[in-house]
Amino acid sequence: MSVKIISKYIGDDMVEITHTPSGNIIKTDLPLDNGGRGRTFSPTDLVASALSSCILTIMAKIASKENVDIKGSYIEIEKIMSYTPPRRIVAFRGKIKLPPMDSLKKKKIMSAIKTCPVTKSLHPDIKIEFVEE
Numbered sequence: 001m002s003v004k005i006i007s008k009y010i011g012d013d014m015v016e017i018t019h020t021p022s023g024n025i026i027k028t029d030l031p032l033d034n035g036g037r038g039r040t041f042s043p044t045d046l047v048a049s050a051l052s053s054c055i056l057t058i059m060a061k062i063a064s065k066e067n068v069d070i071k072g073s074y075i076e077i078e079k080i081m082s083y084t085p086p087r088r089i090v091a092f093r094g095k096i097k098l099p100p101m102d103s104l105k106k107k108k109i110m111s112a113i114k115t116c117p118v119t120k121s122l123h124p125d126i127k128i129e130f131v132e133e
Helices: 043-065 103-110 117-121
Strands: 005-011 014-019 024-029 074-082 088-097 127-132
Touching: 024 043, 043 074, 043 088, 043 103, 043 117
Parallel strands: 088 127
Antiparallel strands: 005 014, 014 024, 074 088
């Protein structure tokens, strides 16, 4: 399945991104640490957002199969950039908060970290580390 995304430079270091199937729009800005004003998500912030939301989505799918409700669960993620050329994401660190459950179900749900499509799409040199809170 393919989805068209339209990105349009709107000036002042900002890009407007349209999700064509729904018409939803988000904007990105040049980050503070790269000479911008950081008024909203940067493109690399969206990568961190994609990773954490993908993991939670797959966790919810697994949890449903295990008859576990994870509503209210969350991920706090930190994106770490390289400031030496080439500028790129070098790591993601995060904390995952899940409700109490038996350890076998938790292990299955936590497997989403390695099985979500975003994780599988990232370069293997990017470190991905999560701890459960």
